[in-house]
Amino acid sequence: MDSVSLTKNMDGVYLKSKMKRTAGQKHGDLRAELLREGLKLLDIHGVNGVTIRAVARNAGVAHSAPANHFPSRGAMLTAIATIIFADLADLTIEAITDLSDKPEQAIQAFAENCFQFAFDKPNRYQLLWQRDLVDQDDPSLDKEMERVYSALLSLLGQDRVNHRVDIETDAIAIWSMIHGYISMRLDGNLVAAKDTVTNLPRHKAILLSLIDGIYNPDK
Amino acid sequence: MDSVSLTKNMDGVYLKSKMKRTAGQKHGDLRAELLREGLKLLDIHGVNGVTIRAVARNAGVAHSAPANHFPSRGAMLTAIATIIFADLADLTIEAITDLSDKPEQAIQAFAENCFQFAFDKPNRYQLLWQRDLVDQDDPSLDKEMERVYSALLSLLGQDRVNHRVDIETDAIAIWSMIHGYISMRLDGNLVAAKDTVTNLPRHKAILLSLIDGIYNPDK
DNA sequence: TAGTTAAACTGACACTGTCCATTTTAGCAT
DNA sequence: ATGCTAAAATGGACAGTGTCAGTTTAACTA
Numbered sequence: 001m002d003s004v005s006l007t008k009n010m011d012g013v014y015l016k017s018k019m020k021r022t023a024g025q026k027h028g029d030l031r032a033e034l035l036r037e038g039l040k041l042l043d044i045h046g047v048n049g050v051t052i053r054a055v056a057r058n059a060g061v062a063h064s065a066p067a068n069h070f071p072s073r074g075a076m077l078t079a080i081a082t083i084i085f086a087d088l089a090d091l092t093i094e095a096i097t098d099l100s101d102k103p104e105q106a107i108q109a110f111a112e113n114c115f116q117f118a119f120d121k122p123n124r125y126q127l128l129w130q131r132d133l134v135d136q137d138d139p140s141l142d143k144e145m146e147r148v149y150s151a152l153l154s155l156l157g158q159d160r161v162n163h164r165v166d167i168e169t170d171a172i173a174i175w176s177m178i179h180g181y182i183s184m185r186l187d188g189n190l191v192a193a194k195d196t197v198t199n200l201p202r203h204k205a206i207l208l209s210l211i212d213g214i215y216n217p218d219k
Numbered sequence: 220m221d222s223v224s225l226t227k228n229m230d231g232v233y234l235k236s237k238m239k240r241t242a243g244q245k246h247g248d249l250r251a252e253l254l255r256e257g258l259k260l261l262d263i264h265g266v267n268g269v270t271i272r273a274v275a276r277n278a279g280v281a282h283s284a285p286a287n288h289f290p291s292r293g294a295m296l297t298a299i300a301t302i303i304f305a306d307l308a309d310l311t312i313e314a315i316t317d318l319s320d321k322p323e324q325a326i327q328a329f330a331e332n333c334f335q336f337a338f339d340k341p342n343r344y345q346l347l348w349q350r351d352l353v354d355q356d357d358p359s360l361d362k363e364m365e366r367v368y369s370a371l372l373s374l375l376g377q378d379r380v381n382h383r384v385d386i387e388t389d390a391i392a393i394w395s396m397i398h399g400y401i402s403m404r405l406d407g408n409l410v411a412a413k414d415t416v417t418n419l420p421r422h423k424a425i426l427l428s429l430i431d432g433i434y435n436p437d438k
Numbered sequence: 439t440a441g442t443t444a445a446a447c448t449g450a451c452a453c454t455g456t457c458c459a460t461t462t463t464a465g466c467a468t
Numbered sequence: 469a470t471g472c473t474a475a476a477a478t479g480g481a482c483a484g485t486g487t488c489a490g491t492t493t494a495a496c497t498a
Binding site: 051052063064072073 | 487
């Protein structure tokens with residue numbers, strides 16, 4: 001496990017790629033290949049299509065070859081989820097740059113970015129939160145998630161006058177609403193069917209009440 | 220499928236129970252028995268433990284017996300989810316009675332009820348939203364979910380002065396935040412670890428900003 | 439060049455959901 | 469009471485899965 005570097009492929013996704021093959025390694029970089037095929041299968045067939053054997057098949061290796069790189073299916077899905085979260089973190093940070101002095105706009109931008117990501121790649125977003133499939137305690141995964149959360153916290157760091165609760169409570173409230181709204185929409189529950197009532201996109205209106213409550217409390 | 224009545228068992232769960240056995244029916248009421256065993260397995264082992272064969276085993280019948288009552292595993296899980304949603308709907312309606320003239324308190328009660336249900340029976344709550352396992356378009360399931368949503372809508376129906384958005388937008392915002400917060404807590408993400416900062420329970424504080432934004436907009 | 443060692447392969451096992459043909463059985467018509 | 473019928477329940481089979489074990493392969497190293 002030496003001489004490992006992080007390279008960013010065209011999908012903006014981090015994959016471990018080794019400079020030299022280690023002893024006994026026949027395939028160029030099977031781990032990266034497996035993750036790529038896993039993401040493909042995820043986008044097309046959903047998480048149920050991402051089986052060890054299907055990934056191996058698409059990579060052109062034996063059904064048990066992935067075992068050398070992932071101790072279990074859960075570990076493989078966790079690695080895929082980590083890539084996805086890293087991607088989301090990058091996009092998040094990019095979305096809120098130059099908005100550090102406009103917290104309310106920045107929160108909107110943060111949310112917009114989440115909405116766009118989730119509706120664009122629903123299967124990827126949903127995998128992130130499947131506890132029975134993904135090991136949520138994995139340190140690598142946790143690190144990438146923390147990057148998203150930190151970005152949100154940084155938005156709330158400035159301009160803290162006249163606020164009822166601490167920063168983290170606001171952050172959790174915001175992310176909860178964003179995540180809950182996305183989840184229900186992706187699940188096809190309630191929201192989608194009734195989301196054409198107002199002329200402005202509902203996911204914008206959803207946030208307004210909350211932001212108003214945060215920045216104009218107890219009038 | 221005649222002479223079907225709804226009886227409420229000791230768990231407060233609706234199960235179809237037939238007065239008379241239909242022709243050829245050997246077991247007393249296998250469908251209800253299977254659903255009971257399914258709920259047991261769900262509570263103990265999570266949704267992954269609720270397999271057709273495990274349910275059949277626990278009910279003491281052949282592995283293919285459930286096929287006579289549920290065309291697929293998804294259909295079985297959908298039936299279980301319907302029972303759970305019916306239970307949640309009953310509890311919801313009960314929680315908000317006598318609060319019809321105090322909308323802000325009623326919203327808090329609605330949320331408290333959701334929190335309690337989810338943290339008390341996490342596996343049940345999580346099943347409700349697993350689209351890949353549960354058929355979210357099922358009419359029976361949809362009906363029970365609609366009962367919860369209607370209860371929430373009724374809280375927002377009165378006292379609609381000086382509100383920026385329509386009722387449904389507020390309802391979706393509220394339920395999104397509740398559901399998102401629960402989801403993240405149950406997934407063990409972010410929230411749980413940081414949820415001891417304030418002295419008052421965070422899930423109460425979470426809602427305050429939103430309610431404030433809804434009822435005191437544009438101060 | 440020979441040895442070492444991780445990677446990849448083949449095979450097997452238990453388990454799953456689902457289909458199939460068969461047998462059982464409760465209720466109905468006779 | 470006695471068949472008849474149709475639904476329920478059975479046992480077997482199949483393809484697919486995750487995972488484990490033993491074996492072979494091949495890249496680096498000494």
